[in-house]
Amino acid sequence: MDLSEELAKAVTEGDEERAEQVTRRALDQGMGAAELLQKGAVAGIYEAGRRWQEGEYFLPDIVLATEAYGVALERLEPLLASKGAKPRGRVVIGSVEGDAHDLGKNIVVALLRCAGYDVTDLGVDVTAGGFVEAARDTVADVVGLGAYMTTTMRNMQGIIEAFGDAGLRDSVKVVVGGAAVTAEYAGRIGADGFAKNAAEAVELVDRLLGVA
Amino acid sequence: MGAMTRLLRGTLYGKGLRVGGLDGYERVIASIFGRPDRVPVIVQPYTYAMAMHGLGSNVFFREPEPFINASWNMATYFGFDFWSPVFDFYNIEAEALGQRLIWRERSEPDVDTREPLLASPEDLLSLKAPVAGKAGRMPFVLESYRRYMDVMGLPPICYCCSPFTLAVLIRGYVNVLRDMRRNPGFLHRLLEFLSMDVVVPWIDKMVEVTNAGIVAMSDAWASAPNVTTDMVREFCLPYVHKIIRATNSATRTVLDGGSWGEKDVADPREILDIKMEMMVPGNAFKPLRPFYVLVWNEDYEAVGIQTARAYTDEKKVCLLLNVRPDILESGPADVIVDAVRKLIREGAGDGRFFMLVNLVPLGAPAENVHTVVAAVRQYGGYPIRDLDAAFRPPAVMPFEEWRRKDGLQV
Numbered sequence: 001m002d003l004s005e006e007l008a009k010a011v012t013e014g015d016e017e018r019a020e021q022v023t024r025r026a027l028d029q030g031m032g033a034a035e036l037l038q039k040g041a042v043a044g045i046y047e048a049g050r051r052w053q054e055g056e057y058f059l060p061d062i063v064l065a066t067e068a069y070g071v072a073l074e075r076l077e078p079l080l081a082s083k084g085a086k087p088r089g090r091v092v093i094g095s096v097e098g099d100a101h102d103l104g105k106n107i108v109v110a111l112l113r114c115a116g117y118d119v120t121d122l123g124v125d126v127t128a129g130g131f132v133e134a135a136r137d138t139v140a141d142v143v144g145l146g147a148y149m150t151t152t153m154r155n156m157q158g159i160i161e162a163f164g165d166a167g168l169r170d171s172v173k174v175v176v177g178g179a180a181v182t183a184e185y186a187g188r189i190g191a192d193g194f195a196k197n198a199a200e201a202v203e204l205v206d207r208l209l210g211v212a
Numbered sequence: 213m214g215a216m217t218r219l220l221r222g223t224l225y226g227k228g229l230r231v232g233g234l235d236g237y238e239r240v241i242a243s244i245f246g247r248p249d250r251v252p253v254i255v256q257p258y259t260y261a262m263a264m265h266g267l268g269s270n271v272f273f274r275e276p277e278p279f280i281n282a283s284w285n286m287a288t289y290f291g292f293d294f295w296s297p298v299f300d301f302y303n304i305e306a307e308a309l310g311q312r313l314i315w316r317e318r319s320e321p322d323v324d325t326r327e328p329l330l331a332s333p334e335d336l337l338s339l340k341a342p343v344a345g346k347a348g349r350m351p352f353v354l355e356s357y358r359r360y361m362d363v364m365g366l367p368p369i370c371y372c373c374s375p376f377t378l379a380v381l382i383r384g385y386v387n388v389l390r391d392m393r394r395n396p397g398f399l400h401r402l403l404e405f406l407s408m409d410v411v412v413p414w415i416d417k418m419v420e421v422t423n424a425g426i427v428a429m430s431d432a433w434a435s436a437p438n439v440t441t442d443m444v445r446e447f448c449l450p451y452v453h454k455i456i457r458a459t460n461s462a463t464r465t466v467l468d469g470g471s472w473g474e475k476d477v478a479d480p481r482e483i484l485d486i487k488m489e490m491m492v493p494g495n496a497f498k499p500l501r502p503f504y505v506l507v508w509n510e511d512y513e514a515v516g517i518q519t520a521r522a523y524t525d526e527k528k529v530c531l532l533l534n535v536r537p538d539i540l541e542s543g544p545a546d547v548i549v550d551a552v553r554k555l556i557r558e559g560a561g562d563g564r565f566f567m568l569v570n571l572v573p574l575g576a577p578a579e580n581v582h583t584v585v586a587a588v589r590q591y592g593g594y595p596i597r598d599l600d601a602a603f604r605p606p607a608v609m610p611f612e613e614w615r616r617k618d619g620l621q622v
Contacts, residue, residue, distance in 0.1 A: 060440065150571060151320060184542065
């Protein structure tokens with residue numbers, strides 16, 4: 001098994017310590033970051049995703065695979081950026097103000113990065129101003145809002161309005177998701193899209209940016 | 213009438229000794245043990261009560277009197293059969309241990325997942341058990357229960373966080389998953405500590421103050437797909453059973469509940485079985501165990517109410533279904549009425565059934581909440597019949613007018 005296959009296996013099995021070790025060893029041996037990313041980390045997370053879709057993996061497996069993928073990406077990304085790899089699009093994402101849940105968001109972040117998007121993850125408990133500022137600073141194409149409680153979900157509308165107030169509503173697509181959110185609610189508050197899971201989130205962003 | 217008398221009346225009515233009418237509390241008790249006069253509907257007033265009274269979370273979740281009075285007003289105004297003093301019960305023990313929370317004016321506080329209390333296993337060595345009843349907001353909880361008993365004349369259902377969910381809250385979900393794989397011994401030590409040094413003393417203190425007949429641990433994180441049923445059996449159930457055996461009695465049922473996930477597994481019975489096991493051995497007196505199986509709307513909509521009903525019939529246990537929260541906000545009335553009819557038609561059977569309004573979204577019009585209660589009253593009488601009759605909308609007094617006339621001061 002070569003090192004990229006070993007990395008893929010570590011990511012699929014959610015072993016982030018091994019993913020980190022293999023990535024470091026492969027880079028030390030002169031393996032290219034792009035190749036290692038595609039044949040190792042991305043292949044591994046896709047395999048985990050496949051097993052999840054087929055019911056072989058449960059959520060804990062995909063969460064740990066996502067963590068391992070993130071560890072590898074953290075090492076590889078700076079090397080890719082320095083070679084001017086062009087992202088598929090720019091996404092700003094976070095859990096809305098008052099909401100400290102990030103499980104689903106983190107999977108979305110991993111899969112978007114995996115798909116080639118430049119993702120700015122603002123974390124949890126993000127204010128409307130925080131989203132607007134980050135979107136402006138990164139010239140984001142898409143902003144993703146996550147809410148996991150019905151009380152915090154209500155902050156989404158205010159955030160969408162804040163983009164209007166900042167004059168960014170026409171240039172930024174705002175998509176929403178999270179356990180508390182429904183497609184009906186997304187439509188009601190004027191969001192550009194809703195995804196019920198991480199895989200759908202990637203498809204939604206692809207569709208909105210016309211890169212599908 | 214005393215609490216014990218009402219408990220007995222409800223129990224006997226449910227068992228078939230139907231003498232006289234039932235109040236809301238007796239109706240719930242009757243539904244747990246058999247057939248009441250009609251389906252009961254209970255409510256968790258929570259943040260909707262907070263908003264109805266224009267309170268901020270710093271008052272509602274910290275000050276016993278406004279919390280209880282606002283909750284009583286909400287439940288009484290709408291005419292629910294029974295209500296529980298529901299605060300942010302997942303956070304109390306975590307906060308008492310030192311876990312940081314996020315506070316926002318119009319929302320319940322929540323654990324700050326960015327800063328888990330136990331960032332590394334070594335942190336357990338310096339973790340001190342809170343003094344039960346004195347640490348964090350535990351005094352708020354106890355004083356709220358006292359106030360509840362004053363206004364209701366009944367002991368409250370006491371709430372606490374189960375050890376597994378508490379572990380996730382102070383350690384972080386991903387860290388707990390890693391611990392399961394790499395360091396299960398540490399996770400078991402943590403769960404043992406949380407069970408015997410944190411949760412059991414807290415239950416003892418709550419019972420000492422209230423003499424409560426029901427103590428409900430809540431276990432949201434022990435749900436599919438967050439964890440597998442194998443994980444629940446290894447890391448959750450043993451500790452739940454240990455706590456129950458340490459704190460139950462013939463007059464007190466201690467149980468674990470609130471989990472979900474029937475829709476996320478191949479066979480919903482896997483999750484229903486787990487729920488049953490979370491309640492056995494809830495009471496030291498076998499005929500009083502277990503109490504009910506609660507199935508949430510996301511699950512019963514996917515697997516069918518009949519599946520849940522068939523299971524609870526087979527196990528001879530009460531079925532509890534919640535009313536889907538989002539329709540309370542979106543309405544319209546006919547959608548709400550249809551939802552209530554469906555719950556009754558498929559769930560009510562010949563008793564052992566009640567309904568829960570677990571969450572009223574902050575933006576829900578009051579009319580929609582009135583509609584739920586009115587629909588249950590119109591269609592929920594036993595034996596169930598006339599479900600196709602036209603709905604009779606209730607005459608409603610505006611809340612502020614009612615509050616001036618009959619409400620408690622907030």
